[in-house]
Amino acid sequence: MSEKSNPIAIIATEAPARSKPSSYPEPFASLMLGREKRRLGDLFGLTNFGVNLTRLAPNAVSALRHAHTKQDEFIYILQGYPTLHTDEGRSQLSPGMCAGFKAGNGNGHHLINETSEAVIYLEIGDRTPGDEGSYPDDDLKAILVEGKWKFVHKDDTPYT
Template sequence: MNGKSRRALGDPHGLTKFGVNLTEMEPGAVSALRHWHSAEDEFIYIIDGTPTLVTDSGEEVLQPGMCACFPANSGDAHRLENKSDAIVRFLEVGNRSKSEKVHYPDDDMIMEKPADGTRSFRHFDGTSY
């Protein structure tokens, strides 16, 4: 995704059970394709800026100090969009499951990662992406 940078904060210190990232988004950038995880919880905490959280329920502008949580297997696809004219900074925290399935409802795509760590992408009908 253009206009976004991510710095791993936990990996350099040996964290292996969950990931912690500091993410910055330039004006006009998005955090990811809208998605939801089958096996991994996600948590975000807004440090600077006013990103727009886009979920199945609609849009909500977040302020510094606010957080959002996305429980595993909720089925609620989400992403952040920077519709403002300032940089957005936020922390991302999530567990690291050995196997995972990520659903991208707006893009007819599922990413599957079995325990061996390989990744494959397919359409909802099962054909390869």
């Protein structure tokens, strides 16, 4: 029996889209409609960091506004004009622009597509064990357990 081999190279837009729009519990998961992720890093078997090609339809958001304790994140805008929302406020981005989010600084961030055209960008993040995500605008906390996100309320009670 042979192991499944990873591709050498692909056309990124032809990678399969993630089948589930979000791993957030409700009522948050349905807020991610209009977001489509293609997990490029997983496709190539990468384990130290992840790379997603993400498309936001008009009025879609990249995620709930969040910050990580251990994961650095980086985005690079390929198409469209998303609004970056951080603790400092809102900034419009354009193709060729990039932004980075250092782990542990608590600065919540996400992208919002407030235009009538699609936004496409690359997102890159490391996979440091023990990472946690905080959500300043929502009653949600994320804990990375054995490579999977577990979501609880801010008081640590589980979502049912």
